[in-house]
Every structure is written in C-alpha cells, then in structure tokens.
Amino acid sequence: MSQGPGDTPHVIPVFVVLPPQTLLLDVAGPLEVLRYANEQQKKIRFDCRYIAAQPNQTTTIGLGLCGLEPLPEVLPAHAMILISGSSSMAPQQPEASKERRALSGWLRRTVRPDTTIVSICSGALIAAEAGLFDGHSCTTHAHCIADLKRIAPLALVQENRLFVEDGKRFSSAGISTGTDLILHLVSILVSPEVAARIAQVMVVYLRRTTHDPQISPWLSGRNHIHPSIHRAQDAIVANPAEDWTLAHLADIANLSQRHLSRLFREQTGLSVVDYVNLIRVTLARDIISQSRLDMEAVAERSGFASARHLRRIWQQHHEKPPTAFRNLSS
Numbered sequence: 001m002s003q004g005p006g007d008t009p010h011v012i013p014v015f016v017v018l019p020p021q022t023l024l025l026d027v028a029g030p031l032e033v034l035r036y037a038n039e040q041q042k043k044i045r046f047d048c049r050y051i052a053a054q055p056n057q058t059t060t061i062g063l064g065l066c067g068l069e070p071l072p073e074v075l076p077a078h079a080m081i082l083i084s085g086s087s088s089m090a091p092q093q094p095e096a097s098k099e100r101r102a103l104s105g106w107l108r109r110t111v112r113p114d115t116t117i118v119s120i121c122s123g124a125l126i127a128a129e130a131g132l133f134d135g136h137s138c139t140t141h142a143h144c145i146a147d148l149k150r151i152a153p154l155a156l157v158q159e160n161r162l163f164v165e166d167g168k169r170f171s172s173a174g175i176s177t178g179t180d181l182i183l184h185l186v187s188i189l190v191s192p193e194v195a196a197r198i199a200q201v202m203v204v205y206l207r208r209t210t211h212d213p214q215i216s217p218w219l220s221g222r223n224h225i226h227p228s229i230h231r232a233q234d235a236i237v238a239n240p241a242e243d244w245t246l247a248h249l250a251d252i253a254n255l256s257q258r259h260l261s262r263l264f265r266e267q268t269g270l271s272v273v274d275y276v277n278l279i280r281v282t283l284a285r286d287i288i289s290q291s292r293l294d295m296e297a298v299a300e301r302s303g304f305a306s307a308r309h310l311r312r313i314w315q316q317h318h319e320k321p322p323t324a325f326r327n328l329s330s
Contacts, residue, residue, distance in 0.1 A: 085121025121174025221268030
C-alpha cells in the first residue's frame with residue numbers, strides 16, 4: 001500500500017561526531033534511544049550518520065570504528081549534531097589534539113543558525129572551541145568543567161547538572177547522562193509517551209535534578225521499572241478520559257486492587273486517583289492551549305464530570321486559571 005502525503009515521516013538528519021578516543025557509551029546509549037524512537041513511531045525519523053575527520057576511529061576500550069563518513073561540507077536544514085566525548089585532551093597526544101581542532105574548525109565553519117548542537121561529556125569542549133556555547137548555558141563532565149570555563153569564557157557554564165538545555169544548545173555531564181539527554185530530546189521532538197516507553201525498554205530512569213527543566217507531567221511517576229505499574233500507567237496515558245476504576249486498572253496490571261494501590265504509591269509517589277487526575281489535567285491543559293473549546297467540552301474530553309470538577313482538580317496543580325493557558329498560546 002502506498003503512503004499518502006500525511007504518512008510521510010518528518011526526517012531529522014543526525015550527524016554523530018566521533019573524536020579520537022571516542023567514549024563508546026557516549027554514542028551507544030543515545031543512539032539506541034534514537035533507534036528505539038524510530039521503531040516506536042512513524043511521525044519522526046532520526047536519520048543517523050557517523051562522521052569523523054578520518055575513516056577509521058579509535059575508542060577508549062580499544063574497539064575500532066571503521067567506514068565512517070567524512071565531515072560534510074554543508075549541513076542540511078534543521079540538522080542535529082551529536083558530539084561524543086573522548087578521553088583526556090592531554091598535550092602529550094599531539095595527533096589527537098590536532099584532530100579535535102579540525103573538528104572544532106569544521107563546526108565553526110559549518111553549523112547553521114537552525115542546527116541543533118548536542119554535546120555528550122567532553123564533547124562540550126570541542127563545541128566550545130568552535131564558539132557554539134558563547135552566550136549559552138552549558139555543562140560537561142565534572143572533570144572538564146574548568147577546561148570548559150577556560151575555553152569558553154563567554155559561555156554560562158553550569159556545574160552539577162545532568163544536562164542543560166538552552167535554545168538549540170544541549171549538553172550533558174557525560175557517560176550515562178547522554179542517554180538522559182536524548183530521552184529528553186525524544187520527549188520534546190516526538191512525545192513524552194514514546195520517551196517513557198523507550199526508557200522502560202532500556203530499563204533506565206527518566207531522571208532530572210532539582211535544577212533541570214521540570215519534567216513533563218506526562219512523564220511524572222514514570223521514574224521506576226515495575227512492569228505492572230507501567231502497564232496501568234500506559235493505559236491511563238493512552239486514554240485519560242476513560243472511567244478508570246481501581247478494579248479496571250488492577251485487571252490491566254494483573255494485580256489485586258489492594259496490591260495495585262500499594263505498589264502504585266511505592267513506585268510513583270502518587271495514589272492511583274492522584275495520577276489519573278494529573279494526566280487528565282495535563283490533557284485538559286493541552287486541549288485548552290490548542291483549541292477554543294469551552295470548559296464543559298474540555299472537561300468532557302479530558303475525563304472530568306463537569307467544568308466545575310475540572311476547575312477543582314485544576315487548582316491542585318496550577319496557580320493560574322485555565323484561561324491563562326489559552327491566553328498564553330494565542
């Protein structure tokens with residue numbers, strides 16, 4: 001069957017920059033997230049290419065990488081560049097230092113205003129050398145913070161952060177936090193639900209610190225790996241307006257009602273009722289911001305008994321009234 005125009009996915013070109021002595025985990029974790037994202041949905045496709053200053057590259061664990069593409073002369077519109085971290089940038093490695101300078105020079109010449117930069121670990125130093133973090137907040141591995149401040153005095157370097165987002169500049173502290181950062185990007189570019197499913201499949205947490213951007217309500221309470229509770233949450237997120245009784249959810253989770261109530265609070269920090277209300281309020285917020293429906297229609301579509309019921313629950317989650325969200329989006 002042929003695809004209609006509406007079925008064509010939006011392709012995001014992703015160029016993975018591999019410096020000498022690449023930290024393989026900086027590449028493997030984030031790229032597995034993108035691979036799963038391509039499998040989980042058809043709306044967005046991440047077209048990943050691996051590039052380097054030479055066709056073969058070394059890694060910190062001794063595994064060689066071959067068949068790498070050369071650095072492109074021109075980047076396509078709205079491309080994403082992911083820069084892997086590497087081992088020490090010590091001066092006793094002149095060839096490696098020369099190659100990193102070549103990568104920085106290429107970035108300086110090639111990056112467009114619409115290019116998204118994603119640095120993992122010490123990859124931030126290569127981006128910083130190119131001036132890509134000037135005027136932007138950024139972070140890197142704790143061992144590289146001093147070097148980042150020295151290389152990019154115009155950058156707003158943040159310490160003790162898992163990752164930092166500033167416009168089209170994304171940076172992570174390194175190693176496993178690269179996976180956290182790419183999950184965050186998938187949440188933004190695809191959907192929070194897909195990011196949550198990927199995290200579940202990869203058996204990783206959707207992590208944030210108190211200083212990071214606030215977690216999407218769609219992802220709240222997903223910071224666990226209990227499959228039965230995830231099944232119940234998946235069902236609620238897929239259809240928030242359903243009449244979710246404890247008995248219905250217990251059947252989905254294959255647990256007794258009492259066991260579900262206890263496990264749900266242990267794993268999510270919320271009661272089942274509180275979680276259902278959070279997801280319904282979040283859906284209502286999205287409907288309000290994207291439509292001109294009256295409050296009764298919004299309440300009905302998001303699973304509330306009435307507009308009054310919606311407003312009562314809304315007050316538990318938002319200081320501003322629902323109309324403020326509509327005004328902000330108009």
